[in-house]
Amino acid sequence: MEHSLPLDTLLDALAGPGWCVLPQAFAPDQVAALRATCLERHQDGQFHPAGVGAKTPSLRSEIRGDHIRWIEQADPDPAVQTYLAAMDDLRQGVNQAFYLGLHELEAHFAVYPQGSGYKRHLDRFRDDDRRTLTAIVYLNQDWADDDGGMLHFWPDPAGTGEAITIPPRGGTLVTFLSDRFWHEVAPARRQRLALTGWFKRR
Numbered sequence: 001m002e003h004s005l006p007l008d009t010l011l012d013a014l015a016g017p018g019w020c021v022l023p024q025a026f027a028p029d030q031v032a033a034l035r036a037t038c039l040e041r042h043q044d045g046q047f048h049p050a051g052v053g054a055k056t057p058s059l060r061s062e063i064r065g066d067h068i069r070w071i072e073q074a075d076p077d078p079a080v081q082t083y084l085a086a087m088d089d090l091r092q093g094v095n096q097a098f099y100l101g102l103h104e105l106e107a108h109f110a111v112y113p114q115g116s117g118y119k120r121h122l123d124r125f126r127d128d129d130r131r132t133l134t135a136i137v138y139l140n141q142d143w144a145d146d147d148g149g150m151l152h153f154w155p156d157p158a159g160t161g162e163a164i165t166i167p168p169r170g171g172t173l174v175t176f177l178s179d180r181f182w183h184e185v186a187p188a189r190r191q192r193l194a195l196t197g198w199f200k201r202r
């Protein structure tokens with residue numbers, strides 16, 4: 001499968017406000033293939049409850065209720081390989097434009113059970129500041145506004161002012177500088193799927 005992220009748009013947005021929302025960044029057939037892989041692995045018991053913090057993650061389901069399954073670079077799934085190739089093009093484009101020195105991606109599938117969310121937070125850990133750029137791809141089919149599960153995102157780095165509301169529609173890519181923007185996942189009325197990655201500096 002081919003991928004064709006609009007790199008110029010992405011780089012302009014990252015150079016400017018530092019964040020970008022691209023609906024339909026991934027084609028429906030690719031989203032469907034990633035969703036199938038995600039659900040298959042979930043049914044297969046390969047997910048575990050996500051923790052909070054980097055070095056010694058603690059389970060705090062009142063803060064974050066998603067279950068995750070990390071992705072290896074050598075993942076045999078073709079849809080995952082296409083995703084990793086797209087992320088690598090993004091990584092190289094960002095490095096050429098901004099000299100950020102992003103050298104690796106850590107990524108996981110996330111399944112939020114009905115009713116769970118993720119309280120307001122920044123993505124850079126206090127005990128590990130290598131996470132630099134966040135990239136979230138939603139894998140949900142036919143997401144309706146009243147399904148909830150919105151990503152609330154504060155464009156003002158102070159974390160004040162109005163949040164914008166981003167529906168987790170299949171194919172949407174949300175990217176932002178990991179240390180800068182507060183965001184929160186509102187509880188959803190149905191299972192909510194995402195594929196979330198962080199580009200790290202050395």
Ligand code: OGA
Nearest residue numbers: 118123136151185194196
């Ligand atoms: C995260 C996160 C947002 C989302 O995993 O750190 O903020 O919309 N996810 O799934």
Ligand code: MN
Nearest residue numbers: 121122123183
């Ligand atoms: Mn986050």
